Amino acid sequence: MDSPESLGIDTVLQHYAEENQPFGAVVPPIYQSSLFSFEDIDDFAAALSESPPGPPFFYSRIGNPTVDIVERKIAKLEGAEACKLIGTGMGAITMAIFSVVKSGSHCVVVDTCYKPVRQLFETMLARLGVTATFVDGRCPETVFEAVRPETDLIYLESPSSILFRLQDIEAITAFARQRGIVTVIDNTYSTPLYQSPLAMGVDILVHSATKYLAGHSDVTAGAICTSAERVAGMLKEEVNFLGSAIGPFPAWLVLRGLRTLSLRLPRHESTANSVVGWLQDHPRVKGVNHTSLADFEQRELFLKQMKGSAGLFSFELKDGSEAAVRSFVRALRLFKLGVSWGGFESLVVPVLMHPLDWPEPRWVIRLYCGLESPDDLIRDLARGLEAVSNASA
Ligand SMILES: Cc1ncc(COP(=O)(O)O)c(C=O)c1O
CATH class of the missing domain: 3.40.640.10 (Type I PLP-dependent aspartate aminotransferase-like (Major domain))
Structure with a gap:
């Protein structure tokens, strides 16, 4: 060698x-x-x-x-x-x-x-x-x-x-x-x-x-x-x-x-980027926290010290109520409700966040994109967001 x-x-x-x-x-x-x-x-x-x-x-x-x-x-x-x-x-x-x-x-x-x-x-x-x-x-x-x-x-x-x-x-x-x-x-x-x-x-x-x-x-x-x-x-x-x-x-x-790390990461990344692109345009979504976004608030620093973003990100619903978050999560089939990430399977976890700069806690939904077909994941999220609109109608 x-x-x-x-x-x-x-x-x-x-x-x-x-x-x-x-x-x-x-x-x-x-x-x-x-x-x-x-x-x-x-x-x-x-x-x-x-x-x-x-x-x-x-x-x-x-x-x-x-x-x-x-x-x-x-x-x-x-x-x-x-x-x-x-x-x-x-x-x-x-x-x-x-x-x-x-x-x-x-x-x-x-x-x-x-x-x-x-x-x-x-x-x-x-x-x-x-x-x-x-x-x-x-x-x-x-x-x-x-x-x-x-x-x-x-x-x-x-x-x-x-x-x-x-x-x-x-x-x-x-x-x-x-x-x-x-x-x-x-x-x-x-x-x-x-x-x-x-x-x-x-x-x-x-x-x-x-x-x-x-x-x-x-x-x-x-x-x-x-x-x-x-x-x-x-x-x-x-x-x-x-x-x-x-x-x-x-x-x-x-x-x-x-052995497969360098194959898996870009795949997680491209799937997450497709999913994020779709989520950003959805009327029920307030904002997406993802480092790879062109308008990510720390874009310059991201480009300076990171080479990629992989499969993990979070977003908020416009309807930030716990009920809306529950309806969304309950309707999902492919995204499994569970902690951790980094494996083959897509995951969702809602978290009530209260960082120093937020006056009140807010529900944030973390998504992890696994190795499934991106279109299937998007269809799953569409089902979740549809459930939110039905619940608040
Ligand atoms: C960013 C981060 N660091 C550390 C840990 C802890 O790792 P472990 O669950 O292997 O103890 C986790 C687990 O979810 C994590 O997300």
Whole structure:
């Protein structure tokens, strides 16, 4: 194979970190073993004390050969020195945050981040003496103004959950670096194919690999991508103490999903763009929140720091009542009512949102376009919107 440095992204997805499998297997085996034994006590003692990210493996809570392949591949895709794969995206996020904060730390957090992350700051971290200021984040100054002498961490999610607001990653990381503040970003929406935050100065990047990376709605997984030094520290503390290890089989499912990532994403994107184009013209629709729109309010920033938008967006009905939202959702057949996204199936989830800049909460409907035929999805949405008009007639 060519030098790993020069491989294109599609070749990385298929082959990187998978050389020399036993018996010439083209698909790496699942090392379904909780522990690894040693011939020599010195080697055993060294493995335990060094707790390395790769071989020698000694215990699958810390490292496993199947998991290691996926970690090296995701690290390569994200341009990270190292990656640690965890049992869930929330596990990865919690470990990333815990690796930075201590009692007395202050954090600046994007207010429209994934809701359980916000709740983590408001509950567990608050109990441990970690405070947080939630900011809009669309304008970097809102982040800068919230920073205090005791700020240790800035938490970004760009685009953010449900409303898909962007943060200027380069501006914020430049500011943070000057002050020794660690930046963490959730890159789940974009995947390494559509946004490279580490190259823009972010210190720690996290994924819910449950979504596009695995891509088949059959596994939960999370990934932390950062420096080798930070991962080594997390292996000794957060990964070791908080557990939440990923098993070899779920990791193998992520590996299988990664093979088609670069085929799936553009398909989700073109379907979502067709659906959004149709929705925008519908008389029952008030507005669509989608990063790919030509009139997206942060269009310039989108073009600067992202390469694509994939299948996720949200919209509001003109009739913003809960009853209208319920009628819409009930009438859908193809869009399944459920959390998560990133798999083959289209999904809908209504969310009552109350970001900092809205005086009142409003119902927002998040749609995820799977791999079905776009015309069928549009017909399904037409059925939903028809039900709204019937209900309010
Ligand atoms: C943006 C984002 N980040 C993180 C998570 C958490 O990931 P997981 O469900 O794998 O724990 C989710 C889950 O929906 C998400 O949407």
